[in-house]
Amino acid sequence: MVSLAGSQILSPTHGPCTTTTSSSSTRRPGHSMRTIRSALLHPDSPPEPASHPRPTAAADDEADSDMENLTDSVIDIRLSELAATAGPAHPAAVAKSSSANAAATDMLDLSRDFSDYSSFNSDISGELERLAAAASASATPSPPSPAVDLNDLESMDLSEAASPLSHIEPFIHACIRALSPDSPPDARRGAAARLRLLAKHRSDIRSLVGSSGAIPALVPLLRSTDPTTQENAVTALLNLSLEDRNRAAITAAGAIKPLVYALRTGTAPAKQNAACALLSLSGIEDNRATIGACGAVAPLVALLSAGSSRGKKDALTTLYRLCSARRNKERAVSAGAVVPLVHLIGERGTGTSEKAMVVLASLASIPEGRDAVVEAGGIPALVETIEDGPAREKEFAVVALLQLCSESSSNRALLVREGAIPPLVALSQSGSARAKHKAETLLGYLREQRQGGGCRAGLGAATSMAR
Template identity: 55%
Template sequence: MVSLEDSHFNSSHLRSVYGPHSQSAPSLPKIGREKCRSMRMIRSTLYSNDDKCCNVANSAAEESEFVSENLTDSVVDLCLRELPSCTSMSVRPELADDSFLDVSQSSSDFSFCSSDISGELQRLATLRVEENILKSENSVSETELEPCLGFLQHESFSTEITGSISSEDLQPKVKICIDGLQSPSVTVKRSAAAKLRLLAKNRSEYRALIAESGGVPALIPLLHCSDPSAQEHAVTALLNLSLYHDNKILITNAGAIKSIIYVLKTGTVTSKQNAAASLMSLAMIDDNKLSIGACGAIPPLVSLLMNGSNRGKKDALATLYKLCSARLNKERTVVAGAVKPLVALVLEQGAGMAEKAMVVLCSLGAIPEGRSAIVEEGGIPALVEAVEYSSEKGKEFAVMTLLQLCADSVRNRGLLVREGGIPPLVALSQTGTARSKHKAKKLLGYLRESRQ
């Protein structure tokens, strides 16, 4: 057997977690980062040459057998459910019982009963201000001054939409909105899309009626509108409509995916967030996952992950994870460069996204390309840090990912030891959740095998 001492690397400078991914990099991974609050780097030196670490690992592995524990249904605000074991992983057979976490349709990061789910589109309290701005912006164009009579008037924006519409009046008003989407006036189109968005916000029967009345194909052209506000209302209306299951198929069949991706690339901050959320909603249907990936959604999602607001990053993380339940999308995500920002987010403890990033990394770790990229981008030291300082749930995800990286790689086990991973793993095997203990003991067992 290859010893852990033999697995050390002779590299004088270790790559930073944030360093670029280079195709010409040496075959031996380079990992490193700035000194942090932990004693990990000091411990790594001590434990790499101290046989006592093996004794500690042995005693931890011989403790009481694992008691199963189901994960809770939420991780911060990204609610997750257990999935069946992932048998396609290229890892040891004994890892086949590892379950991955999925974003459930009914209890995800998004509220499927309240829509406008990025949470940043609640304008009812400030509509008058927005109306004045819109009027000022449109004062220079005679076309924009075309009056919006009746139901489409801005003055009735916050009253008629929010519950005063009787069931008998609903269908005529929906027809008025859909007809308004065909108007040559951007003002009318914007108002019509905003009305449909609010009508579809909370009630599934309204979502069904709007779709049955032809609202979906009427909204799609507005996704390419040069008016940012009209585009935002349109993509959010489609998002709200997609929360009704039958509408997901209708939206997909109408060819909306490419147009939503266009908004994801070109829209405002809010439009991009809701475009990502729309794709997440459509990806609830398995057949749509590969279609969304094939249409080019993953690179702009990675861009949103890197450059978006906190809300946008959370939407991108949830959408990427949902798409990555398909293996081909895992490969696309790795190629798009998602691993580097994911590792960076793992290190951003306290930002509310470290655990979500670890969930996506764990998913990408199921394929060889993902494991290589995680190691190359400094994932091992970041995950060791998470095992030490993350929340209980974060520690579970971190040790699961480390287990994927080290199950079939003596080299990665050596890296883990160099990064001072044994002490926090021993501690986790004794004080973590039942799942964390089980994974930590299994990983310590692999490290012990390498020393024999």
């Protein structure tokens, strides 16, 4: 997508591609009166140095278990072929300790609704309308076989009973011929739209389209200067990527860099669907580092700030998957992801708050991520969620706070000064079993801090302010 040369096969051993940096919002989230009062108690001591000690292996295992097992939950149950491959594809997860596995199971149960299917219910632009427009505006395409009229696809019943594969195959080959570089631009646009439609409905059609040679023919269109052609190619590849074997073929055809190009330059639907296609390709673990190295993180962060509600959800889901690689976490922090993520915590009722907290927790697993979350006001925003948010959001918030505070005494002291103890105590008594466990764990860290004298003054000041 970046250049014709960029359509070559890219492996994780290649050097990183040039990344772009997106600007991020600087507006701070609103604070409650409790937060404003707590700000008066900010200590004079400097913040913890950037060279934080790395978390212990046990803490890493528990945090990674909580977060990594959310990966499969972003894939809707209706995409069983994709979800079924996500588990076996990561045998390393089986090697977690029994206690970490128990915590992971808890978080997986908690996060079954993490995705509202927006990430894969992506073909929203109206294929039939586009096909009609393409048919009326197109020049004569490269001639298909005499028995095939591509315009018939507009009204065809594509159910398995009405259209067996033997009936569909001639249309697929006619579309591939129309994608030839020698075909007129309108013919290529129409053929991409028809393949987009065919690949949307049935697994067996997706397999047939992929094995018939359509994928290498679609990849060059990802760099098309015609927005509609680019959007059709992006969405056709997204639909094809829902088939497991096609993901490997799309990767081998060199589609990652062109998809990143579409993510930066396309229409709003093209950007959203490019994000979803990259999410699907990141189901191949080796692709995650490659996608990050090719510059996907910065435009995903830009989508967090400027995208539609659906675009934000798709960007959040894709960022979460990519940030299983440490280098991509560093890229996300450098690209300014933390500020929009903290802002999204306050957008309750939109479906983005929970996802934003999960991505924040992932970024907080590295020292620079923890520093950025604190600087952006993440701790007050998370404490306010525990005070006032819905039950599910409280559970995600306490997980993020655990990640921020488990290895940072300064963050624990800040948490106390933000007035977190009363809502955590309430959550440990009245929340769900998972919420109680997480809140009790976090309160245990705060007790250790108090017994060590690290935040005794903060506790006393918080108590006096409460009076």
